[in-house]
Amino acid sequence: MFCHLQPKACNDEFAGLHAERLKVRISAPPIDGKANKHLQAFIAKQFGVAKTAVTIVHGELGRLKTLRITQPRRIPSVLKIEKPL
Template identity: 40%
Template sequence: MKKNWLSQTSSGFKLAVQISPNGKKSEILSATEDALRIRLQAPPVDGKANEALIRFIADKCDLPKSSVQITHGFTSRKKLLEIRISGLTLPEMEKIFSIS
C-alpha cells in the first residue's frame, strides 16, 4: 500500500495524521492510505490535543518540539504536520512511525 500520509520535502517531511483524543495513552494505532492514525492522551480542548500531538511526534523523532509544526487542521481530527529534520530518508522515517 502506498503511504500517502508521509512525504519528503526540502526541509524534512510532511505527515498527515488522524487523531483520536482522550485515550488511555498516546500511541500509533494504524496507518491508512492517507493518514497515520494516532490516539492521544489529551482532551480536545484549549489546544491540549495539538500540544500532545506535537510532543508525541517530536519524541518519536527524537527532535525538539520546535521542529514539529501543525500546518493544517488545527481544530480538526485530520491534521497535516511539517517535521523539520535532515539526514533521514523516507524509508527511515516510515520505520520511525511503523506500528509496533
C-alpha cells in the same frame, strides 16, 4: 505527515492507517489546544526532535492534521516500511 488524531485515548501511540492517514492516539483532551500541544510533543519524541520542530500546517481545529517535521533524527520503527524483494 498526514494524520488522523484520536484525542482522549488510553495511551499515546500510532494505531495504523485510517483511510490514507496515519492514526495517532493521544491521551490529552481536545480542550484549549491541549491535544495539539500533546500531539506535537509525542511526535517530537518519536522522531527525536525538539517540540518546536513539529508544526501543524493544516487542521489545527480538526482531527485531520498535516504536520511538518523539520529534520527528523529517526523514523519510528512502527513507520518503517520494508522494501519488497
